[in-house]
Amino acid sequence: MNMPEIVGLFFKASLLLFFILMVVLILTLAERKALARIQQRKGPNRVGFKGILQPFADALKLLTKEDILPASANKQIFWIAPLAVFLPGFLIWVTIPLAKEVVLANLDMGLFYITAISVLSVMGLLMAGWGSANKWAMIGGLRAAGQLISYEIPFIMAILAIGILAQSFNLKEIVDDQARWPFAIKQPLGLFIFLTAGLAELGRTPFDIHHAESEVVGGPFVEYSGAHWSVFYLAEYMNTFTIAVLTVLLFLGGWQSPVLPFSGIVQTVASLSWFLIKTALVIWVIFWIRGTYPRVRIDQLMSFGWKILVPASFINIFLTASVLYYALPHWVITVVSLGFLGVTFYFIKKGSLAGHKQNTVTIINSSDIRAQLSNRAEV
Amino acid sequence: MQVHQQVSEYSDAIDLMVNMGPQHPSTHGVFRLVIWVDGERIVKVEPHIGYLHRGSEKICESEQYSQIVTLFDRLDYVGNLNNELAFCLAVEKLTETVVPERAEYIRVILCELNRIASHMLFYGVYGLDAGATTPMLYGFRERERVQELFESVTGARMMHNYIRIGGVKEDVPDDFDENVLVLLDHLKRGIDECDRLLSQNEMFLARTKGVGIITGEDALDYGVTGPALRASGVIEDVRVTDPYSIYSRFDFGIPVGSNGDCWDRYYVRVEEMRESIKIVEQAISDIPNGDISAKVRRIIRPPVGEVFVRTESPRGDLGVFLVSDGSDKPYRVKVRPPSFANLQALEYMLKDTYIADAVLVLGSIDIIMGEVDR
Numbered sequence: 001m002n003m004p005e006i007v008g009l010f011f012k013a014s015l016l017l018f019f020i021l022m023v024v025l026i027l028t029l030a031e032r033k034a035l036a037r038i039q040q041r042k043g044p045n046r047v048g049f050k051g052i053l054q055p056f057a058d059a060l061k062l063l064t065k066e067d068i069l070p071a072s073a074n075k076q077i078f079w080i081a082p083l084a085v086f087l088p089g090f091l092i093w094v095t096i097p098l099a100k101e102v103v104l105a106n107l108d109m110g111l112f113y114i115t116a117i118s119v120l121s122v123m124g125l126l127m128a129g130w131g132s133a134n135k136w137a138m139i140g141g142l143r144a145a146g147q148l149i150s151y152e153i154p155f156i157m158a159i160l161a162i163g164i165l166a167q168s169f170n171l172k173e174i175v176d177d178q179a180r181w182p183f184a185i186k187q188p189l190g191l192f193i194f195l196t197a198g199l200a201e202l203g204r205t206p207f208d209i210h211h212a213e214s215e216v217v218g219g220p221f222v223e224y225s226g227a228h229w230s231v232f233y234l235a236e237y238m239n240t241f242t243i244a245v246l247t248v249l250l251f252l253g254g255w256q257s258p259v260l261p262f263s264g265i266v267q268t269v270a271s272l273s274w275f276l277i278k279t280a281l282v283i284w285v286i287f288w289i290r291g292t293y294p295r296v297r298i299d300q301l302m303s304f305g306w307k308i309l310v311p312a313s314f315i316n317i318f319l320t321a322s323v324l325y326y327a328l329p330h331w332v333i334t335v336v337s338l339g340f341l342g343v344t345f346y347f348i349k350k351g352s353l354a355g356h357k358q359n360t361v362t363i364i365n366s367s368d369i370r371a372q373l374s375n376r377a378e379v
Numbered sequence: 380m381q382v383h384q385q386v387s388e389y390s391d392a393i394d395l396m397v398n399m400g401p402q403h404p405s406t407h408g409v410f411r412l413v414i415w416v417d418g419e420r421i422v423k424v425e426p427h428i429g430y431l432h433r434g435s436e437k438i439c440e441s442e443q444y445s446q447i448v449t450l451f452d453r454l455d456y457v458g459n460l461n462n463e464l465a466f467c468l469a470v471e472k473l474t475e476t477v478v479p480e481r482a483e484y485i486r487v488i489l490c491e492l493n494r495i496a497s498h499m500l501f502y503g504v505y506g507l508d509a510g511a512t513t514p515m516l517y518g519f520r521e522r523e524r525v526q527e528l529f530e531s532v533t534g535a536r537m538m539h540n541y542i543r544i545g546g547v548k549e550d551v552p553d554d555f556d557e558n559v560l561v562l563l564d565h566l567k568r569g570i571d572e573c574d575r576l577l578s579q580n581e582m583f584l585a586r587t588k589g590v591g592i593i594t595g596e597d598a599l600d601y602g603v604t605g606p607a608l609r610a611s612g613v614i615e616d617v618r619v620t621d622p623y624s625i626y627s628r629f630d631f632g633i634p635v636g637s638n639g640d641c642w643d644r645y646y647v648r649v650e651e652m653r654e655s656i657k658i659v660e661q662a663i664s665d666i667p668n669g670d671i672s673a674k675v676r677r678i679i680r681p682p683v684g685e686v687f688v689r690t691e692s693p694r695g696d697l698g699v700f701l702v703s704d705g706s707d708k709p710y711r712v713k714v715r716p717p718s719f720a721n722l723q724a725l726e727y728m729l730k731d732t733y734i735a736d737a738v739l740v741l742g743s744i745d746i747i748m749g750e751v752d753r
Binding site for chain 2: 035038039040135136139143205206208209214215216217290291293294295296297299300348349351352353355356358359360361362363364365367370
């Protein structure tokens with residue numbers, strides 16, 4: 001590799017980092033506005049026009065805050081942890097295409113690379129939990145490790161089924177394969193598994209148990225402040241964006257659009273915007289879930305992952321593989337997949353009640369009680 | 380990291396001792412719960428109280444009767460009016476004062492609205508404990524409407540000092556009736572909305588069904604009262620079983636659970652808000668005109684004696700024991716706060732649960748530390 005190539009790559013990587021930072025800034029504002037809308041309030045509306053400069057104010061505030069190192073913390077581990085969380089998430093972006101030509105390195109084993117790298121961030125959370133020398137942080141870190149490793153399996157299995165369907169691990173080829181039908185239509189079960197496991201990987205509601213404020217007071221992040229804390233949140237929002245982008249690439253047809261009568265650079269821009277619109281929709285769904293769902297408990301999370309998502313993801317793979325092997329039409333996958341999705345929802349509903357009746361509260365009229373009391377008094 | 384040297388009942392591992400509170404987001408004030416955990420499972424809990432002790436009962440002994448009302452405001456600072464009522468009823472019973480009809484109606488209306496506001500706060504905070512942020516905003520929105528009405532009547536949002544010995548401070552504003560009716564309309568829709576948002580949510584059901592179960596008998600043994608007791612299937616509501624004020628005139632329902640778990644305790648409160656609305660509706664339709672206060676001497680000197688009054692505060696059976704030595708100050712005031720007694724059952728309810736359940740069980744008891752510590 002010669003010098004100009006290295007400089008070029010460095011430039012591209014910096015551009016990517018800048019893009020990600022911008023996206024994260026927009027996402028923080030978007031989330032606050034979206035949640036505010038769900039909760040019937042205004043959200044940030046003071047800094048700039050309708051609060052659009054709020055993310056910059058937040059960033060400035062976080063960067064100027066004091067970085068506190070707890071007295072008994074393990075200094076090296078404590079300071080490295082935020083980077084160990086951020087870097088794997090960022091490295092994924094090397095191979096993610098945003099449009100047909102917009103990609104840093106189009107790897108043939110792109111999906112394989114993504115699944116291999118994304119699991120590394122667990123270590124950062126464990127490090128943060130251990131290095132903080134705080135019991136809540138430690139519990140949070142262990143929760144994160146258990147959660148992320150369990151949900152890695154259905155996550156990868158859902159991706160594998162896509163690989164089978166598209167006959168490729170190259171993200172560009174996967175998107176090209178969806179020119180007619182997006183894979184969401186062919187594999188609704190796969191989409192459900194991917195999004196659910198993705199939410200768990202992100203640690204977002206309803207799976208935000210490792211930094212649950214009301215339980216472990218912020219989990220691994222509890223001792224962090226200032227810039228280091230902001231790196232954790234940078235990673236979280238970046239990962240949210242990554243999962244949304246991956247959902248669009250793998251299931252919603254990426255930059256494929258109905259009609260685009262452009263060519264050249266205009267087409268690239270148009271397809272990029274189309275792609276971002278789809279991503280925004282997925283992100284809105286993620287925010288929406290955050291605004292409406294409570295959190296699950298760790299044992300429920302585990303049993304949901306291992307007893308429902310893992311079997312469902314195996315069924316998904318088996319289904320896809322056998323339909324392709326026997327050369328059946330693809331709508332067979334859709335129909336059977338929808339059936340299994342229904343079964344999955346049934347089990348979720350049944351599991352949530354845990355053998356109890358739905359409504360156990362009855363209302364007894366005061367006059368009945370009074371009558372009983374007066375009867376008793378007469379006796 | 381410090382590890383508590385206690386060998387677990389379940390395994391050979393050494394349990395980790397963690398402090399939940401007094402600075403923890405979900406301990407509802409300055410409550411400290413020391414828990415020993417084996418992984419995620421709770422092995423032992425030890426509640427510590429007293430961080431908000433202000434010696435209210437002792438202060439009462441050096442204040443005149445009419446001044447004590449303000450101290451009662453500050454016990455259960457979410458159900459203030461119910462607390463004021465309890466004390467005033469005690470003094471009225473001791474002095475045999477007859478409260479005018481209109482004052483009684485105003486008291487009932489405000490107390491029931493106060494109950495709704497208190498349960499709305501519970502609803503919102505409980506959602507937050509479970510990890511959902513939206514219920515809190517919904518609950519506080521409804522509570523805010525009630526607070527606005529209180530402000531127009533009593534002039535204050537929290538420390539009302541409105542219910543006085545012998546009646547109420549002053550007559551309600553002219554547009555009180557219309558305001559209440561509009562408020563009830565809003566509340567009915569608001570309660571339904573809150574109910575739809577959280578009650579039947581799969582994850583909420585999964586988190587609360589079968590968690591923190593206490594049987595009716597054990598609840599009675601622990602002295603649990605109020606919604607927490609009724610959730611265990613015991614029909615006990617002071618408003619009906621031992622009526623005070625004019626509650627015997629109204630027709631309303633008592634929500635009773637059957638499992639005694641967190642969900643029942645939660646839903647009993649949601650249903651109670653609906654029943655409170657029924658009471659307010661009946662009260663507002665036949666509120667009479669007339670005096671708002673009995674003729675009471677400025678400095679009250681009750682005859683020598685003692686009296687015990689129990690009322691149904693939003694949290695349960697609120698009792699006031701009052702001893703008078705004939706002077707203008709009480710000889711002894713003892714409050715029987717419902718939260719304090721309910722909190723005793725916490726250890727029982729937390730048997731074989733997880734850390735995450737501790738938050739929800741504690742939330743479902745709905746403690747107010749001002750009342751527990753006094």
